[in-house]
């Protein structure tokens with residue numbers, strides 16, 4: 001299968017690439033600065049052409065269009081994994097940094113929407129027709145008992161709503177689109193105290209993604225396949 005994945009320079013994105021390569025899949029990986037993504041470059045060198053690296057900043061419309069043109073080029077994409085994300089600052093209401101909130105929304109919510117829109121022709125050529133968004137339980141309104149993280153919570157709630165709309169629009173064409181939550185994982189974003197390693201987290205998410213049926217489209221999953229309230 002052919003996968004496209006964003007934010008592949010490090011963290012969960014890099015681990016997705018590693019595990020997909022190990023099992024024989026073909027990947028188009030987006031990274032903001034490919035030359036600095038040394039581990040990703042190393043994987044590409046050993047991949048016999050199965051991993052292609054492209055420059056991609058999901059917050060930049062021109063970069064998204066260029067990525068989609070390079071990756072699409074008449075070829076199918078089976079699965080798109082919208083993984084790239086930023087955490088943003090955690091400030092109280094009276095001290096919000098609105099530039100930071102805007103950047104978080106642009107990256108985490110608009111980025112996946114823009115990229116899925118641009119890659120739609122290639123996804124329509126694909127057999128699997130799957131669009132997976134890496135969300136967070138912090139985007140759940142029903143689960144929000146602690147508050148804080150305005151930008152990140154807003155962005156993931158908006159991402160969830162965007163996914164739900166995509167599901168409603170595309171399900172008749174056989175698309176399966178979901179949001180999947182990470183609990184707390186040891187990446188640059190999660191920090192070293194997180195209980196879960198990227199290897200475990202990505203392994204579990206790939207099991208969920210591989211097993212998806214049309215009936216499961218439009219849902220909010222946890223990384224282990226259980227469901228999360230909106």
Ligand SMILES: NC(=O)c1ccc[n+]([C@@H]2O[C@H](COP(=O)([O-])OP(=O)(O)OC[C@H]3O[C@@H](n4cnc5c(N)ncnc54)[C@H](OP(=O)(O)O)[C@@H]3O)[C@@H](O)[C@H]2O)c1
Pocket residue numbers: 006007008009010011012013031032033056057058059060083084085086107134135136137181182183184185186187188189190191194
């Ligand atoms: N780790 C956790 O505990 C946790 C929990 C819940 C959800 N998540 C979600 O999981 C996803 C991956 O997170 P992670 O833990 O792997 O984070 P990470 O280690 O901080 O990595 C983030 C990745 O996103 C990329 N990125 C950031 N802004 C971008 C942009 N504008 N365009 C393209 N790429 C961009 C980064 O690229 P650069 O290297 O260029 O900066 C990097 O590859 C995110 O969506 C995050 O919200 C993570």
